[in-house]
Amino acid sequence: MSVQGRLEIQGLRKYFATDDGELSVLDGINLSIAPGEFLSIVGGSGCGKSTLLRIIAGLERDFQGSVRLGGSPITGPGLDRGYVFQEPRLFPWLTVEGNVGFGLEGRSDREELVRQHIDLVGLKGFERGFPHQLSGGMAQRAAIARALVGLPQVLLLDEPFGALDALTRIRMQQEVLRIWEAERTTVILVTHDIDEAVYLADRVVILSPRPGSIRRIVNVDLPRPRDRASHDFTQIRQRIYSEFFSREEALQPAYAI
Amino acid sequence: MSVEQISEIPVVVDMPDRPNRGEALRGVVRQALRIPDRALGWIVPVSGLLVWEFLARIGVLPPNGMPAPSVIASTIADLARSGELWQHMGITLLRIALGFTLGASAGIVLAALTGSFPLLRKLLDPFVQSLRNIPSMAWVPLFLLWLGIQESSKIGLIALGAFFPMYLNLLSGILNVDRKLVEVGLIYRLSGFQLIRRVILPAAFPAFVVGLRSGLGLAWMFVVAAEIMGASKGLGFLMVDGQQTGRASIILASVMLFAVFGKATDAIVQLLSKRWLRNRTEAA
Numbered sequence: 001m002s003v004q005g006r007l008e009i010q011g012l013r014k015y016f017a018t019d020d021g022e023l024s025v026l027d028g029i030n031l032s033i034a035p036g037e038f039l040s041i042v043g044g045s046g047c048g049k050s051t052l053l054r055i056i057a058g059l060e061r062d063f064q065g066s067v068r069l070g071g072s073p074i075t076g077p078g079l080d081r082g083y084v085f086q087e088p089r090l091f092p093w094l095t096v097e098g099n100v101g102f103g104l105e106g107r108s109d110r111e112e113l114v115r116q117h118i119d120l121v122g123l124k125g126f127e128r129g130f131p132h133q134l135s136g137g138m139a140q141r142a143a144i145a146r147a148l149v150g151l152p153q154v155l156l157l158d159e160p161f162g163a164l165d166a167l168t169r170i171r172m173q174q175e176v177l178r179i180w181e182a183e184r185t186t187v188i189l190v191t192h193d194i195d196e197a198v199y200l201a202d203r204v205v206i207l208s209p210r211p212g213s214i215r216r217i218v219n220v221d222l223p224r225p226r227d228r229a230s231h232d233f234t235q236i237r238q239r240i241y242s243e244f245f246s247r248e249e250a251l252q253p254a255y256a257i
Numbered sequence: 258m259s260v261e262q263i264s265e266i267p268v269v270v271d272m273p274d275r276p277n278r279g280e281a282l283r284g285v286v287r288q289a290l291r292i293p294d295r296a297l298g299w300i301v302p303v304s305g306l307l308v309w310e311f312l313a314r315i316g317v318l319p320p321n322g323m324p325a326p327s328v329i330a331s332t333i334a335d336l337a338r339s340g341e342l343w344q345h346m347g348i349t350l351l352r353i354a355l356g357f358t359l360g361a362s363a364g365i366v367l368a369a370l371t372g373s374f375p376l377l378r379k380l381l382d383p384f385v386q387s388l389r390n391i392p393s394m395a396w397v398p399l400f401l402l403w404l405g406i407q408e409s410s411k412i413g414l415i416a417l418g419a420f421f422p423m424y425l426n427l428l429s430g431i432l433n434v435d436r437k438l439v440e441v442g443l444i445y446r447l448s449g450f451q452l453i454r455r456v457i458l459p460a461a462f463p464a465f466v467v468g469l470r471s472g473l474g475l476a477w478m479f480v481v482a483a484e485i486m487g488a489s490k491g492l493g494f495l496m497v498d499g500q501q502t503g504r505a506s507i508i509l510a511s512v513m514l515f516a517v518f519g520k521a522t523d524a525i526v527q528l529l530s531k532r533w534l535r536n537r538t539e540a541a
Contacts, residue, residue, distance in 0.1 A: 103445035
């Protein structure tokens with residue numbers, strides 16, 4: 001197996017300084033993600049899953065441990081990683097074309113790459129549209145095209161479909177699978193939707209909160225496209241479910257409700 | 258715009274047993290008179306003018322204090338015919354143009370600097386904010402002393418008027434740029450000047466337009482002050498002249514001209530800003 005493009009996280013620890021001392025957000029995170037792998041990270045709110053993604057993106061630089069992509073440490077953002085936020089975050093003053101090509105300004109292959117990726121996400125014909133003219137799903141497609149246009153090794157998805165309605169969400173999940181199969185980039189998806197995680201990923205990382213640490217990694221060895229109603233699918237989903245809502249925890253709540 | 262929107266909301270909710278009656282009635286009246294919404298705004302001023310004209314004609318209003326609108330109109334026509342009007346208007350418009358350009362540019366540059374460099378903002382902004390609280394008229398003697406009674410003091414005063422709204426609006430626009438958009442810029446490795454040029458300034462553009470409009474409004478206010486203080490030409494001078502020679506029609510004529518020109522320049526900026534902001538229904 002080639003080391004090229006492998007994402008290695010070792011002994012990652014991240015804390016915020018507060019008035020009451022340190023607030024530990026992530027602790028003892030070790031992860032090795034192969035090139036081309038689709039990894040999902042699930043966890044409740046406040047488990048540090050978004051922070052983990054932001055560290056990989058290079059948006060958070062203040063951490064302990066090592067995070068390396070293809071052998072070299074991550075010190076800041078770069079075109080080798082594309083990022084899709086929960087909201088599309090398109091620039092309202094730019095067209096779809098302008099938004100998708102935002103990171104390629106001054107490059108001679110800009111036009112070609114923009115056209116390719118607008119095609120890829122199925123927004124052909126909307127190149128000159130403005131963000132406010134797009135539906136939520138279309139805007140998120142544009143955001144995905146913007147993240148992919150620089151041909152990144154890793155695509156980081158931070159709860160990208162959380163704000164979409166249920167039907168659009170399912171369509172977008174299928175789209176992301178199609179795009180991943182076409183582009184073969186590494187994808188790291190942060191989500192709180194277990195169903196989504198199992199449907200898409202090769203491996204599902206379950207984070208437990210306070211401080212965020214890896215509780216379990218579940219392999220999803222099911223052929224794609226996956227049938228959400230199949231026995232194997234529901235079994236895996238059930239296993240992950242029980243990690244969150246196990247009987248012991250139900251009997252001994254950590255705090256009074 | 259918002260008033261129109263509100264008037265479109267049906268009043269059904271409050272009277273469930275008499276649905277839509279008010280709305281229907283209003284619709285019928287409007288249909289019968291065929292008055293488009295925009296024309297509604299003209300009804301009050303036009304009928305006011307008619308009543309004014311009538312009261313002046315029958316002698317209720319004193320002719321030397323409150324002459325009829327028709328007299329004011331003919332005064333304006335006389336001034337136009339003798340060429341005086343164009344001289345006064347020209348110089349006033351020139352002062353506005355120079356002062357506004359100067360003041361607004363200074364506001365833009367300073368806001369861009371203090372908006373971009375926190376240290377500069379901490380140093381300068383409290384000082385500028387405190388200057389803002391000085392009443393505009395308080396500057397007049399100082400400007401006359403510094404810049405003399407010629408054009409420079411007037412233009413300086415107008416520039417001062419245009420400066421503050423431009424500076425304050427643009428700075429708050431820059432400071433309120435959505436952090437989330439800035440983060441997108443960071444993802445694409447933008448920093449410093451690039452981040453300002455490609456993310457912060459475009460995002461602050463709507464605030465810039467607001468600053469432009471209110472700056473222009475204050476420029477008109479300050480040109481009157483400047484021309485009343487000491488000038489031998491200009492619409493403001495025309496007012497003083499009318500007062501000193503006891504001709505109310507001249508004063509009122511200048512007031513009307515100010516109203517028309519102020520509104521006209523604002524309409525131009527508004528039209529431009531509508532075009533600039535056409536695609537900026539900030540939702541995404």
